[in-house]
Amino acid sequence: MSQPDARPLAEVRTGKMKDCPILTSGHMTPLILQNWSLACKRYMKHAEKKDSEVVSYVTEAMQEPRLVAWYHTDQARIDQLTLDRYINELARRTLKKDWGSKLRDEILSTKQGSRPFMDWKIDMENMNAILTTSSPINALTSSALKNQLEANVNDDLKSSFAGEPVLATSDLQTWAFEVEEWDMRIREEAARMQRLIDTNNAVRSARRGERRTLISRITDPVITTPTSTNNNNATPRTYLPKLTDTEKSLLNEHQGCPRCHRFYVDHRAANCPMKTNNVWPDATTYTTLTAADALAAKPRVAAAAAATLTSRVAIAPYDDDTSDSYVDTHFTSPHLVTTMDTTGPNLVDFPIRTLALLDIGCPSSD
Secondary structure (H helix, E strand, O other): OOOOOOOOEOOEEOOOOOOOOEEOOOEOOHHHHHHHHHHHHHHHHHOOOOOOOHHHHHHHHEOOHHHHHHHHHOHHHHHOOOHHHHHHHHHHHHOOOOHHHHHHHHHHHOOOOOOOHHHHHHHHHHHHHHHHHHOHHHOOOHHHHHHHHHHOOOHHHHHHHHHOOOOOOOOHHHHHHHHHHHHHHHHHHHHHHHHHHHHHHHHHHHHHHHHHHHHHHHOOOOOOOOOOOOOOOOOOOOOOOOOOHHHHHHHHHOOOEOOOOEOOOOOOHHHOHHHHHOOOOOOOOOOOOOHHHHHHHOOOHHHHHHHHHHHHHOOEEEEOOOOOEEEEOOOOOOEEEEEEEEOOOOOOOOOEEEEEEOOOOOHHHO
């Protein structure tokens, strides 16, 4: 097995179109040979050199010692070569013996993959052009290259071919332009779908973040018990317990505040004085709220209203042998009285319970 050439690669240097190109010393590859061939053809065209004389100019520009020796040893014959024959002899002297078959195998085995179709097609044409220039026996014809490209396109294009065959089936270039349009449409659709997927993923990620934020707001924070580093016997801090469902119901029914845990107050949690001052009820003396606590906190409005009514009209309770209620006034006979709840636009918290005279069977109305 031959060892790979350790020398640096040769370079093709060009200046102006009319200037003769230079081939530096170094290792030759099929691609470098192709570049040298194209540079020589451009020089022949723009410098207006004949095909029978251009070789005598470009061979003087070779700097590889082995090629310089080859040229000067057989200069008279080489100067009479056409440019194509010169390139063929140069290929036999600088490239490996089987380079043509290996490059042909590379063309036959290369697939499109994820590359754009036209970029891949141009690469295949360039490699085949090297064979056409320096190893014509291994070069593919236009028809064979088209069949090779068609057989190695990616799966998306193959599916398109199966559903709707390409109209242009003979000429390579016309066929390639039509396939390129299909390839561009497929890539645009894939890019659009990827943008939709990325947008959907971003929205879902944002929603997950919002849910995590919401859960962190409505979930009770983890309570840690601070301890003093200076006192190992520090008493743990006592925290206010969370309201139970029963306590919440009692507070709702009896006009209570879930912040200060008091019944029949004129505020709610949003404007609670404890919230304003950033304080909580004393956890050390806190007891579970009960219905008895709610009833005990209920304002004694009825009794106050009754006392006021009695003082103003001099009404005194009176009971006889029956279960009916009467009031004793400055009238000469007792009167019936009933308990009523008074409401109105200015009574927003709770009704006022009062005592009212009944005119049914009232002696003063006879």
